[in-house]
Amino acid sequence: MPETNTVGKLKRSAHLFYIDTTFGGTTPNWYLVGKDVEDMSIELNPDVETKKNILDETTVNDNGYEPSISVDTYYANPSDGAFYTKIKNIAMNRLTGDECKTKVLEVVVDKTTGPYDAWIEDAVIKPQSYGGPQGGISIPYNVHFDGNRKQGTATLANKVPTFKENT
Helix, strand or coil: CCCCCCCCCCCHHHEEEEEECCCCCCCCCEEECCCCCCCCCEECCEEEEEEECCCCCEEEEEEEECCEEEECCCECCHHHCHHHHHHHHHHHCCCCHHHHEEEEEEEECCCCCCCEEEEEEEEEEEECCCECCCCCCECCEEEEECCCCEEEEEEEECCEEEEEECC
C-alpha cells in the first residue's frame, strides 16, 4: 500500500525547486531557489481555445501548457557560487539560445520520509533586468520550461537532491 500524506497541510517549503548550475553538464549541480524569495509559483499558462459554432455547440481545443516561473527577488550574491556566476554571465553578456538552457528539478516533500515525488525538465533561464534600488543588486529572472519532462523520485541529504527517473 502506498504511503499517504501524514505531514498535514503542506507548508510552502514542501515544494522544492532546483536549477542545475552546470547548464548542460553531465552531472547536475543543484541550486535550491528560495533565499530572499517570498512568493513564487509555477504559472502553467494553459493554452485552451473555446469556440462556439452556429448550432450553439462548444468545441474546446486544449493545446497544453506553457509553464514559466518569475523569480523577482534574486539578489546578486557571489556566495551562491556557480548559479550567481552563470546568471551574471547571461545578463551581462546578453547570452541567448543554448547558453541559457539547463535543467530544473521539482521535489514535493509530502511524506514523512523519502524518496519523494520529483520531476526533472529542460528549461531556459532568462534574466529580466539587473540593478534595482538601494540595498542590493537584484537580477530578477524567468524560468521557461522547455519540455522533456520526466517523473521520478528524489532523495534528499541536507536538501541536496539525488534524482532517479521512473522506469
